[in-house]
Amino acid sequence: MNDNNRNMILAMVLSALVMIGWAIFFPSQPAPETPAAVSQTEGMPAAPALPNAAGGATAGAAPELAAGAAQASNDPSASAARVGISSPALKGSISLAGGRVDDLELIGYRETLDENSPFVRLLSPTAGLDLAAVGSPAAPGANSGLTIQKPYYAVYGWMAAAGTDPALVPSPATIWQLESGETLSPGNPVTLVWDNGAGQTFRRIFELDDKFLFTVTQSIENKGDAAFSAAPYGILARHGKPDTQNYFVLHEGAVGMTDGSLLELKYNKITELSPINGEGPAEVINVTENGWIGFTDKYWMTTLAPAPGTAFTAVVKYAPGADIYQTEARMPMVTVAPGANASSSSYLFAGAKVWETINGYQDTPGIQGFVDSIDWGWFYFLTKPIFRLLHWLHGMIGNMGWSIIALTVILKMIVFPLARKSYISMAKMKELQPEMEAIKARTGDDRMKYQKEIMELYKTQKVNPAAGCLPVLLQIPIFFSLYKVIFVTIELRHAPWLGWIHDLSAPDPTSLWNIFGLLPWAAPGQGSMLHSFSLPVLAIVLGISMWMQQKLNPAPADPAQKMIFAWMPWIFMLMLGGFASGLVLYWIANNTITIIQQYTIMSMHGHRPDIFGNIKAGMSKRPSKAESKPGKGKGK
Secondary structure: OOHHHHHHHHHHHHHHHHHHHHHHHOOOOOOOOOOOOOOOOOOOOOOOOEEOOOOOEEOOOOOOOOOOOOOHHHOHHHHOOEEEEEOOOEEEEEEOEOOEEEEEEEEEEEOOOOOOOOEEEEEEOOOOOOHHHEOOOOOHHHHOOOOOOOOEEEEEEEEEOOOOOHHHOOOOOOEOEEEEOOEEEOOEOEEEEEEOOOOEEEEEEEEEOOOOEEEEEEEEEEOOOOOEEEEEEEEEEEEOOOOOOOOOOOOOEEEEEEOOEEEEEEHHHHHOOOEOOOOOEEEEEEEOOOEEEEEEOOOEEEEEEEOOOOOEEEEEEEEOOOOEEEEEEEOOOEEEOOOOEEEEEEEEEEEEOOHHHHHHHHHOOOOOOHHHHOOOOOOHHHHHHHHHHHHHHHHHHOOHHHHHHHHHHHHHHHOHHHHHHHHHHHHHHHHOHHHHHHHHHHHOOOHHHHHHHHHHHHHHHOOOOOOOHHHHHHHHHHHHHHHHHHHHOHHHOOOOOOOOOOOOOOOOOOOHHHOOOOOOOOOOOOOOOOHHHOOOHHHHHHHHHHHHHHOOOOOOOOHHHHHHHHHHHHHHHHHOOOOOHHHHHHHHHHHHHHHHHHHHHHHHOOOOOOHHHHHHHHOOOOOOHHHHOOOOOOOO
């Protein structure tokens, strides 16, 4: 078997291993079982109190909130007035019950490609919205109705100092008053106020930019006769495990940055944390300077970020009895002298993980390492620059499909010196075929002598037989990295290319089963056994491109190897039909460029591939001239 065929088989075997490994390591995972009640331990600060099903408060224990099916009359957020949220990127409302941010839609993103599809809902309250309770008629989030979703919200408050009555600080069930502002929008903050009746007035100011960042300032005005101490906090609470995609390659769950260290915990791992101080499974990290903590989905995220330079305690925990996942940012204790004021500011990110946006927040206001909230994966040293290049190309070209093709060209140019050496080595190996056959005839069955003389021949002719393998090996991490970029970055979501390709992050929707839409029945849906055989257009083009790449070299003489060659393109065509269109497009472009490069370089060195001869030979049982006469390429 000549080295051209050996390299091709190596490429296909490695690619097959990629596909098989994908099926083994990235299957859907079963939902984790809810753990039993845990014992109490000591050593963690008391948790902020959150309302229970009756609308009261549970102090010092794991937070327990109303389940999604709780009666609206028992949940203070169901009947409390609301303040509208309206910006170019968000719409929704804030409940005056606890001052919760619990109604939020992303108006730049729809659930499906249908232009009438609902906007993506990020946050939801514990009970249905009372539309008449919204504080302003300009609250579009409330007036659009509420998509049924598990409760998910942000709430802020204060923890009373030791010896201070917890009733003197606002709890998540406290009913606030609107002191100023009407609708929260860019440049128009709103201020909530609550007086404890003992000399302390609490205020909460919400500000919002034109994208996804809230600035939340909590303050205490002390009109009492004695100093007053309390510690501010922020909480993100998520009732029940959300519907996740359950891919090994994708992180969904708690995410954070603590003094430069990235924290990632999937939901099932949160339930397995060690119990601390009776608060159930929890992880507590003391942050000295910079950090943030929150929950991430594939494309969306909510994050608590104290002001840069602020020490705080980051907490990830799970309340088994209430089935609530929670992240917290607990700030240091604040002491307010009589007649004085004290405040604490932090940020709430709630929106889409748009690279340009979160990278901007990393610069201003300075949320350290915020861009790492995107799941760059193990090959982050490749995925980050590949995405940056793709993002730049998209800015220049304006179409993500053509940008992927342009990216493929650039990547091929980068590895071209290695590819050139590989193809030159292939051409030289063809020239050496007669001498190698002579050595084989001379040495007979003496394998040791044969290998020794072959190595001497390589050394004399300055040929590296392994040179053709390196470009193939380089394709594996590049393939994985590009897959990661296409799979996790929101910039590819619902990004069109041309014709019928309206979403490069999704599989090609066409199918041979209905003659690509000409017949009046639907193609097999994703998840069905027949989906892999639906054969979309891009998958068929991919199979043809792999088949054409094979025909640059004669088929191997060995019947088993020849059969593998014959079937491999069509096996890959079936396997890749359900992959994202953007990735299949990359592979087609990569194969096309490879065909052009190999044909051109080998022709320049006197060994033009006999493509038509190889195709003809593959259709007959008789070997082609190229097969029967190794090293004699057609047309110098």
